Amino acid sequence: MATNPPYSALHDGQSESDLELERVETQASPRRSMSVHTRHSTETHPETKPPGFDWGGSWAWEVGSVALAVVGLVLLVAFLVTIKNTPYATWQYTVSPNTVVSIIVTITKAAVLVSVSSCLGQLKWNLFQTPAPLYHMQVIDQASRGPWGSMEVLLRGIFGSKTGSLTYVGAFLTVLVLAVDPFAQQILTFPSRTVAAPNATAFAQTSQQWHVGDSEGSEIFLELPSTLLAALMSGLLGTHTPLEPQCKASSCEFPEFFALGMCSKCQDTTSQLQQKCQVPEDGDFWxxxxxxxxxxxxxxxxxxxxxxxxxxxxxxxxxxGFGDVTYDNVTFYTSSWSIRPRENETILGIQTPIVSLTEIDYTNPVIYTLDNATAPPTKPLVTECAVYFCERRYSASVYLPATNTSAPMHVVDTQELIATDVPEESRTSYSPYPVHFAPPNGLATLSKDPSYSIDHQTFNSFESTMMKMFNTSTDFSTTSDVVDMTIFLRKGNLSELLDSMSTSVTDVLRANRLGKQIPGKTFRVETFIHVQWPWIILPVIVTVGSIALLLGTAIESKSCKAVLWKCMALPLLSSRLHTTTPENEIGSVHSVDGMTEKWKKMRAVMVQDEAPHTFREK
Known part of the structure; x- marks a missing residue:
């Protein structure tokens, strides 16, 4: 009894009766049977197309990934070269330069990991072309999946396990990639620097002439103009504000310049004081x-x-009435202090000072005992000073307005100036001609421009005003006709007070209408992008290392004729393990640690000409 063919054997659109008819016709005509068979055979087995390129079984993807890493590295270098040393203010994009660097480095790192992971995956197949511990399959497979497995490979390499030098390189690169991001964050820094500010204004004031204007002069003969008198007073009182340059920038540089000014010089001459003492004629006191x-x-x-x-x-x-007197001990309190001014007296090497001053301070008590009854008393403290016209040289300097520097201009040298054309009658009458100055003893001026002058009225007024101002005393009847300066002069250091006064007067002379402006260079502080090139070394090492690892793995795979399974898990699913010892059968192991220990001891080799693939114990 004939059986119906299975449903799967029916051709599309044919019923069972049609098939039965076809069978009978085939039996009646063998030629037709062959023809039908041939037709069915053709329909059932169509022509197969030639196989295409095996992308998965080649290194194409890995070559592409390292190429992408190299491109990323080139882009990173090009980007850094483009932005290095540029002002950060010119960066007009939403994302910061560090973000761009991070994106490029992340792409480069990801491309490197693709290649390194594939190489480690292939190395586990290459290892078993010769007998090797079966546990190494597990170790290398974990290394291909991330840093933790790679650390295990490196540690086991230290302890003596042999998985191949290329495996160590791949594991090292996998771990090293973790440090790429922190290194990338150090590539760019944003320090500040000083750059030229061409549109800003900067100048310092100086003058080598002074001529009192109509609005500044005094109607009283030999009276200083109000601006100079105020400068004298503010300098002595310590209220003077130094003349600062104009600087409309973060900082300014000024060259060396010269100015007509006033100077002072003081010296303690107590030790050089000559003393002559006698016994008083009136001895009733004793x-x-x-x-x-x-x-x-x-x-x-x-x-x-x-x-x-x-x-x-x-x-x-x-x-x-003020001494402490006993039979064998006498103490005198003199309480004497005075300043004695003099006109045009050579003093301390200054040939023609405006005034010379002698400060006498006898405020320390004088003590006598029987042991020193015939000795002369202690000397008073004597300080001698000179105030004179001079030429001041200001050094090149940098001025920082933000620091509120009160004395930006520093005097590095001075030279006395002597009036060369002062007729005697001009000291008692008005003269329209200026007084010119020159250094003493035929010396050259510090400045290349030797022209220094001041009007006669101001020149003579300085002397008369200072003679009155400094004639002060605490025990003599003569006091200042201008203002009693005793309380200020006595409490301060005379040298420092005169220096402050001289600076104050010089600043007024420098800022007068006949002066000129010394142009300065202006600078501003800007934040710029600085590239620290040493920090790019790690991305370069990782990229070059991945290329070397890929070449080494490809050469090794070709030499041992291994199939490029790489990280595929499917070959393991279709393979089997042939053991020669019953205790190594997987069915006899009931724990993960137990399996691990057995695989550490078992050595196996992969046999590829058997189907399915076989790991044979050796």
């Missing part, structure tokens, strides 16, 4: 003390190195 004090030389005269003479006669007359 009737209350020991007879030895009658021979005490208390009447003294003094002469300074500049030939200025002064006397202190009879201490008792000065201190009556």
């Amino acid at each position: 009737d209350y003390v020991h007879p030895a004090f009658k021979e005490t030389p208390t009447n003294c005269s003094y002469q300074s190195p500049s030939n200025f003479s002064f006397d202190f006669e009879g201490f008792p007359s000065f201190t009556s």
